Amino acid sequence: GHIIKAFEEATGARVRMDYGWWDMLPKLKASPPGDPVYDVVITDPTQGFPSIKEKLFQQIDLANIPNAKTTPQFLQDNWVQAQSWGVNLGGNPMVIGIHTDLIKEAPLRWHDLLRPDLKGKLSFYDAPYMSLFTMAQIKAGAEGRPGKGADELKKSVDEVLRFSKENRDLVRIWWTSTGDFMTKLLAKEVSGGVVHGSGPFVAEDEGKPIKAILPAEGTAAVHLFWAIPAGTKRKRLAEEWINTVFNVESQVKWGAVAKVPVNNLGASELAAKESPFYKRFLPVTVDDWKAYSFYPYDTYFEGDNWKKITEFWDREVLRKA
Numbered sequence: 062g063h064i065i066k067a068f069e070e071a072t073g074a075r076v077r078m079d080y081g082w083w084d085m086l087p088k089l090k091a092s093p094p095g096d097p098v099y100d101v102v103i104t105d106p107t108q109g110f111p112s113i114k115e116k117l118f119q120q121i122d123l124a125n126i127p128n129a130k131t132t133p134q135f136l137q138d139n140w141v142q143a144q145s146w147g148v149n150l151g152g153n154p155m156v157i158g159i160h161t162d163l164i165k166e167a168p169l170r171w172h173d174l175l176r177p178d179l180k181g182k183l184s185f186y187d188a189p190y191m192s193l194f195t196m197a198q199i200k201a202g203a204e205g206r207p208g209k210g211a212d213e214l215k216k217s218v219d220e221v222l223r224f225s226k227e228n229r230d231l232v233r234i235w236w237t238s239t240g241d242f243m244t245k246l247l248a249k250e251v252s253g254g255v256v257h258g259s260g261p262f263v264a265e266d267e268g269k270p271i272k273a274i275l276p277a278e279g280t281a282a283v284h285l286f287w288a289i290p291a292g293t294k295r296k297r298l299a300e301e302w303i304n305t306v307f308n309v310e311s312q313v314k315w316g317a318v319a320k321v322p323v324n325n326l327g328a329s330e331l332a333a334k335e336s337p338f339y340k341r342f343l344p345v346t347v348d349d350w351k352a353y354s355f356y357p358y359d360t361y362f363e364g365d366n367w368k369k370i371t372e373f374w375d376r377e378v379l380r381k382a
Contacts (some may be wrong), residue, residue: 103286150291258342
C-alpha cells in the first residue's frame with residue numbers, strides 16, 4: 062500500500078492491483094494483441110521464463126530505472142536483468158524450520174535431514190523448484206560436497222530425481238503454502254521441514270517454540286522479477302513503477318513492515334535499524350547476500366528438463382507410483 066500511495070502521488074496515475082499469481086500467464090496469453098491485461102507484473106521463472114520465450118514481455122529501458130543498480134551484483138548480472146527483460150529481486154530464503162518441543166538437536170546442515178530420528182516427520186513443499194533443490198543439497202552434503210546442490214542438478218537431473226524418489230519417505234506431509242506448513246508445524250503434525258523463511262522467522266520472533274535454521278553452506282531464494290508485458294501503452298509509467306518499488310523509502314518499508322528481504326543495499330541497513338526483526342533474520346550487508354543464490358532455474362528450464370521434472374515429481378515422488 063505504501064508503494065502505491067507514493068507512486069500515485071508522484072505520477073498522478075491510479076493503480077489497479079491484481080493479487081493473483083498462477084493466473085498471470087494465462088491472462089496475458091488471452092489478452093488481445095497490443096492491449097495486455099497488465100502494464101507491469103512481478104513474476105518468477107516458472108511463469109516468467111515461458112513469458113519471455115513466447116514474447117509476452119518486452120525489453121525495458123534500464124536507464125529509466127536507476128534504482129535497478131542498487132541491488133546485489135548477482136541480481137544485476139542474472140540474464141533476465143542483464144538482457145533487459147526485467148529487474149530482479151531475491152525473495153525470502155529457503156530455511157529449515159523445526160518445532161523445538163519435538164526436535165531437541167537442531168539439524169544445522171541440509172544433509173542432517175537424513176537423520177533416522179527425522180525420517181517420516183518432515184514436511185517439504187509439493188512444488189519441485191524448491192524441494193528438488195532441497196534434495197540436491199541433501200545429496201551433495203551427504204556425499205561430502207555441502208552446498209553444491211546446484212552442481213548436482215547441473216551434472217545430472219536424473220540422479221537427483223532418483224535420489225528424491227529413494228528418500229521421499231523423509232516427508233510425512235507435502236505442504237502447499239507457507240501458511241499450510243506453519244499450521245501443521247505448530248499443531249505438531251510434523252516435527253520440522255523446509256520452507257520459505259517468512260513462516261519460521263515470524264513464529265520464532267513471536268516467541269513460539271519454532272526455530273529457523275539457515276545452514277552455513279548457503280541457501281536459495283525465489284527468483285522474482287518485475288517485467289513489462291509487450292504491447293502496453295504505458296511502458297514509461299511501468300518503468301517508473303519499478304523504479305519506485307526499489308527506492309530507499311519503499312524498500313525500508315518493504316523490509317520493516319512486510320518482513321521480506323530488502324534488495325536495495327542502501328536501504329537494508331535502515332530497515333535493520335527500524336526493525337529488530339529485520340536485523341535478526343534478513344540480509345543486511347553484501348556479505349549476508351553472499352549466502353544466497355537463486356534456485357537453479359536455468360538448469361530446470363534447459364531443454365525438456367522442466368517437463369521431465371514435473372511429470373516425474375508428480376508421479377514418482379508426490380504420489381509414490
